[in-house]
Amino acid sequence: MHLQGNIFVVTGGASGLGHQVVKSIVEQDGYAIIMDINATGANKAVQSLGSDKVYSSGSVDVTSEEQVQRAIKGGLSYFNSNNKDKESVPSLLLAGAVLCSGIVLSPQKIQGYGPDKHLTSYSQFKHVLSVNLLGTYNVAQQVAQTIIENNKPLDEDGERGIIITTSSMLGLDGTLVGYGTSKAGIAGMTLPLARELASFGIRVMSIAPGPFETPMKNVLPGANPPVSLFPKRHGYPHEFSDLVLQIITNPMLNGSVIRLDGGLRG
């Protein structure tokens, strides 16, 4: 799948890994619909990366079916009306989603994680699962539905779209009850969803990063999460987005979770 001329939803596009993904999509001449609860950050991204290639409908909570639906519809009609007068440009289609939104702490930010803290409460658990796992599925499902309704096969394989989710090393290695469980769920969803969407020409992949240099790293438990086995540092956001670009363009990547952690194990 090419990025050029295609539209991708990026959740969490206002910050960190998602923001870098939006940047890379624009550099490859693609279009991005940012869905982020942080409207100020999303608007800043639109201003800095260019409103011809990046769209935000304001604050979008990935757990809201209605807000996600509105953002998809708004983004599609925004980009297509922008390009209406260019005869050589065909109508722009939604070709996939890169799902990077996520939270670590509960909304109250009360203690609840780690051996010397209180147990993770049911409401904390439910909140983290709701944003990270259900929010990811909500957007994946609606993007897939839009692709199935609108897109003809884009190439000789019959490919029509791609869904890329963000799990975490902490989900695969069994760390943190709420966050880790939500990320294990995202990883576990990869193959069943790939199987469900295969007959529609939509691939599904997940990336499980170790610690990366983003604002979230500062709130992950432990002030200084361990560096990788090698190289001995945390990942840079462009190393995440480089993998996203490779997944989008390589049709044989499907149904798998890729660790991106420099050999670190939890």
Ligand SMILES: NC(=O)c1ccc[n+]([C@@H]2O[C@H](COP(=O)([O-])OP(=O)(O)OC[C@H]3O[C@@H](n4cnc5c(N)ncnc54)[C@H](O)[C@@H]3O)[C@@H](O)[C@H]2O)c1
């Ligand atoms: N940074 C790391 O070390 C690391 C490691 C492993 C996995 N991850 C995962 O990578 C993804 C990106 O994380 P990041 O490091 O860029 O963090 P970040 O905090 O910089 O970005 C997360 C973004 O998600 C948005 N968001 C939160 N709740 C939302 C909601 N309900 N609806 C819409 N948007 C919402 C935030 O506003 C923010 O812009 C997350 O899913 C995170 O769990 C990060």
